[in-house]
Amino acid sequence: MAGMFARAIRLCFLLTLTLWIPASLAAExxxxxxxxxxxxxxxxxxxxxxxxxxxxxxxxxxxxxxxxxxxxxxxxxxxxxxxxxxxxxxxxxxxxxxxxxxxxxxxxxxxxxxxxxxxxxxxxxxxxxxxxxxxxxxxxxxxxxxxxxxxxxxxxxxxxxxxxxxxxxxxxxxxxxxxxxxxxxxxxxxxxxxxxxxxxxxxxxxxxxxxxxxxxxxxxxxxxxxxxxxxxxxxxxxxxxxxxxxxxxxxxxxxxxxxxxxxxxxxxxxxxxxxxxxxxxxxxxxxxxxxxxxxxxxxxxxxxxxxxxxxxxxxxxxxxxxxxxxxxxxxxxxxxxxxxxxxxxxxxxxxxxxxxxxxxxxxxxxxxxxEDYYYFRSGLEAVRVGRWKLRTVTGKPELFDMVTDPYERVNRADELPDRVAELRSRMGQMAKEVSVKVAGG
Structure with missing residues (x-):
């Protein structure tokens, strides 16, 4: 009987310690x-x-x-x-x-x-x-x-x-x-x-x-x-x-x-x-x-x-x-x-x-x-979604693959018109949400 009582006391102590330690650490x-x-x-x-x-x-x-x-x-x-x-x-x-x-x-x-x-x-x-x-x-x-x-x-x-x-x-x-x-x-x-x-x-x-x-x-x-x-x-x-x-x-x-x-x-x-x-x-x-x-x-x-x-x-x-x-x-x-x-x-x-x-x-x-980031300056000038970045400020869309071309040297817009349309649509939605214009039209 005494052994069972001692085990119960130890169990209560361990349970109290278990509850107390996370609370103590969480407060730090x-x-x-x-x-x-x-x-x-x-x-x-x-x-x-x-x-x-x-x-x-x-x-x-x-x-x-x-x-x-x-x-x-x-x-x-x-x-x-x-x-x-x-x-x-x-x-x-x-x-x-x-x-x-x-x-x-x-x-x-x-x-x-x-x-x-x-x-x-x-x-x-x-x-x-x-x-x-x-x-x-x-x-x-x-x-x-x-x-x-x-x-x-x-x-x-x-x-x-x-x-x-x-x-x-x-x-x-x-x-x-x-x-x-x-x-x-x-x-x-x-x-x-x-x-x-x-x-x-x-x-x-x-x-x-x-x-x-x-x-x-x-x-x-x-x-x-x-x-x-x-x-x-x-x-x-x-x-x-x-x-x-x-x-x-x-x-x-x-x-x-x-x-x-x-x-x-x-x-x-x-x-x-x-x-x-x-x-x-x-x-x-x-x-x-x-x-x-x-x-x-x-x-x-x-x-x-x-x-x-x-x-x-x-x-x-x-x-x-x-x-x-x-x-x-x-x-x-x-x-x-x-x-x-x-x-x-x-x-x-x-x-x-x-x-x-x-x-x-x-x-x-x-x-x-x-997933994405919007670049604002004179209106909304660019968006990046995943690896692709579209920039519209020049009036002519510039599409860059930020994985293979993080230096923005090769414009892929002409070969990927669907991607351009998708990102331009995203820009339009964000521009409307924050009440600015998409740069470059």
Missing amino acids: KPNVVILFADDMGYGDPGCYGHPLIKTPNIDRLAGEGIRLTSFVTGSWCVPSRTQLITGRYMPRVKFNGGTGSDGKGGLPDSEKTLAEALKEAGYATHMVGKWHLGYKEKRFLPVNQGFDTWFGLPYSNDYIKPWVQTNEPLGLYRGDEMVEHPFDQDPLTTRYTEEAVGLIEKAEGPFFLYLAYAMPHLPIHVSDARRGKSAGGLYGDVIEEVDWSVGEVLAALEKKGVADNTLVFFASDNGPWVEMPPRMLRTQNKLWHAGSTGPLRGSKGETYEGGPRVPAIVRWPGTVPAGQVSGELVGMPDIYRTCLAAGGATLPEHVLDGHDLTPFLSGKADASPR
Whole structure:
């Protein structure tokens, strides 16, 4: 009888332990760190093939997670940041005005930002760096869009004379107040890094840190400590300083003891500004931006792949196996959706354009859940479905096989009219859904 009683006690203890352990582990939400370069080209990091620029920290990050080679986003600043912060294509979001200097638009209250969603899920939320999603009214600023803290610029670093004819001061903000104007842009990457490291050091409980660099957006700047050090010239100095910053953030996570419980996402907002407008050539020449698209056609502001396809890396120990490289189609809205899933956050009720990548990233699914991606610029300019991409902006359809011809050199439209018709139909449906026109008719 006593033996039966003892066995019952042991059984109850084991059952209690079994129930308690998963609940305990489930409560340990992963931290989320997003490192977002500005105008870094697909071919700029060493792990994406640059022959001269050294990026050991970005390369190490890739080796410890998954390096994505077919990651696409908006082809310039605001659309890509919209996709990241809201999980939606830009035409769905009613900004009601521009978001650069003198722009009166901003994120409406109807959008649930990534920071708002994670804050509701119990995260401390911090932003360092460039916002570019509205500033004229304080309600548009990051600290009123879900972030507990913000130190950075309201928009791109070129919104000053002589590049932009504006009298609006470009200043650094802390919270909802401009705290520094004018300021020296040379040490900006260093200052952002110090701010980010300090936030990690002080963190208690799960946190979301969004570090949005100003560089290598023109006009490029680098600190004295790293000037003249790269074989890639001034532009190489700038990229290598961003890489230094990535290393400092990763080291801070390790020192804090949270690296193994942190999802780190590194990417650029769009490709390099190769075909820049005349306003950017007033004080320099085209050589001041030596960003590389690698083998890709086009650059920032275009819907050939050199504009929207960017370097992108996810490291998430215990979930994402190390050392992976994948050419599966992934889009920026997927990062929003994946971060919400990781943090146990509640989804907004409106339409999202992203997918939860967790099954794919963890290896439980062989393929990315993304079937298609729509490229918006002057209207809807292109769509990719599976291996095929249709671009209509020139008026003459351009059809590319993104598996055998990711460089968009061979137009297959004439030989595959049925495929063109199918993709054009998809473009028409999406254009109607988001109230824009299909470019090129």
